[in-house]
Amino acid sequence: MTQGRVVVIGVGNLDRGDDAAGREVARRLRAAGERHAEILELEGEATGILAALEKAETAFLVDACFSGAPAGAIHRFDAAEGLPAHTNFSLSSHGFGLAEAVELAKALGALPLRCIVYAIEGESFEISKPVSAAVTRAIEEVAMHVRDEIHALLRRE
């Protein structure tokens, strides 16, 4: 890996329906043998995400979100440009999650050079429910996008 540390951080709760989306993306990438990035799974507490971003030059943050778009819709944001206020990230019941992590990283000057947020629109966040069909399709697609982006970075070297 020559382009600095690349991390993929899948955020979510595996026991809460579509909230598992981010972590499922991380699992797909790991299962596919992605070797060019460090792949992490986190529950979504902001300071934990911030710690995972440390020393990364490039970071991909993947989380479920709820903005009113159709289930399975995929949003891609550059964290440096800010995250839209109307999008709720991470259904973490602790209320201090991905969006706060990004803002905290900015406030502390700790945002990686490239920090891309993928958000997958969820429809059901009920405890002990499975991931919905629409979100499952989006998980596959996001895993592919993230892998392509990592490989594009490598080619650019």
Added chain:
Amino acid sequence: MTRKTVKVDVLARVEGEGALKVVLRDGKVESAEFNIFEPPRFFEAFLRGRHFVETPDIVARICGICPIAYQMSGVHALENLLGVKVEGPLRDLRRLIYCGEWIESHVLHIYMLHAPDFLGYDGGVQMARDHGDAVKRGLQLKKVGNEILQLLGGREIHPVNVRVGGFHRAPRKRELAPLAEKLKWAREAALETARWVATFDFPERERDYTFVTLRHPDEYPFNEGRIVSNKGLDISAAEYDAHFEETHVAHSTALHSHLRDGGGAYLTGPMARYNLAFEQLSALAKETAREIGLGESCRNPYRSIMVRAVETIYACDEALRVIENYEQPDRPFVPVEPRAGVGHAATEAPRGMLYHRYQIDDAGTIADAQIVPPTSQNQACLEEDLIDIIGGFSDLPHKELQYRCEQTVRNYDPCISCATHFLKLEIDRG
């Protein structure tokens, strides 16, 4: 008659979703409701029908912030039931993993949720823009707690290394050495934290609380001890249900706990531990408490942030003590065999006492489980604070009063996510 309502639809900077409604009449607080509307979580029902050995892995999922507290109360209750005593290095490792969780949880609350109240910010992010060095210190300190959990718990999320009888794997002595170096730094950072929070401006209000905590003859309370209060209570965990009762209230999906026989609301958590076990803190923690003007007892709930800072120093000291004395045990756990019975335990989660009760059959299947988290236990006391304390601030302009109400709730570091229980369905068929 003037009537004023302070309504906070969604409380900011508390864990979980809750709301607050305070009604004032002629400057006097008429009612205060701390509303918990987080959906029910069914964990007690999930446990029924499962084998008892699954308990630590199931209860760890109740909370992403304090999984160890759930695991510790769960394994202690089951060991109590099975007649197993975990001693020596394994017992010490349990104190160590609990130290990690206290550091993590206290520091997150101090820096990200509570300090902004005193420094005039809406949240930790805004505060970080002006107090970057302090926030970086807090984040680094929290990470040390996290590393303890990771090493002893086996992974960062939902630790998997805790089992009934001990651990699946005990660390080698040399694995703990790097932690010791980090903890020495953490202790200094905790000291700076205590000095930092002591500079805040605290509202001067006090109440005559009923403090409830665990008491151990030789140790600051963590994993075991009798349940005691400053008003004469002194019982074993097995007697919990005989002395405490949980009731449903219309405005909350969490249960309200009270002492039976008119004993009323009580306060559990850092303030209770501090007031009833000050002498058992480490020398540095006691010395710091005196240095920052906290004294040996504290009844001002706004100063709970100072108490948490002192407890963080203690947790660093205690973790270092365990690591320095540690010898790897021959076996990482004490064997356990199922037998029918009921077991109880209470341990000290960062936010306060956490009580578990399990009933299992001869095959080890859980027939019934009861879990009473600290936020449920503190909820009635929190409402009393709002009535009593906010009454003293009723002349404040509306916005400031609202802020003071929110700050009062945050004194408790309530974890609404943990407190939410399924409400019992009662059908009156006449």
